[in-house]
Amino acid sequence: MSDVDLEVIDNEFLRQFETTIEDQKVTIEYAQQERKIFLTKLIITEELQEKGYDEEFIVAVFNIIKERNIRLVPTCPIIAKFMRRNRRKYKDLLPVGINI
Numbered sequence: 001m002s003d004v005d006l007e008v009i010d011n012e013f014l015r016q017f018e019t020t021i022e023d024q025k026v027t028i029e030y031a032q033q034e035r036k037i038f039l040t041k042l043i044i045t046e047e048l049q050e051k052g053y054d055e056e057f058i059v060a061v062f063n064i065i066k067e068r069n070i071r072l073v074p075t076c077p078i079i080a081k082f083m084r085r086n087r088r089k090y091k092d093l094l095p096v097g098i099n100i
Contacts, residue, residue: 006060017061021053028061028079036095037065038073058082062090071095 008019016027026048029041039061044054058079065072072093074080083090083100094100 008060021048026057036071038075039079040075042076042078
């Protein structure tokens with residue numbers, strides 16, 4: 001992973017969080033209902049994933065969601081896997097009754 005400070009934009013029109021890493025667009029698509037946000041798809045190149053940027057981007061998006069005080073439901077396998085590996089740190093972001 002790098003020490004790059006990611007500038008993440010919430011593109012509400014396309015319902016996705018987006019950033020640019022090494023001149024490549026990276027996105028997490030979402031659907032929002034009431035006080036929950038469902039993270040449905042992570043789009044990132046394999047090259048950037050191998051460098052650890054996927055986790056860096058997920059953390060940045062989780063921080064935005066935490067600031068908004070809403071709950072997240074990771075339906076994308078990569079994000080769900082990250083959530084399981086970091087359960088203690090992010091369990092407070094999950095809705096009551098949801099286990100990953």
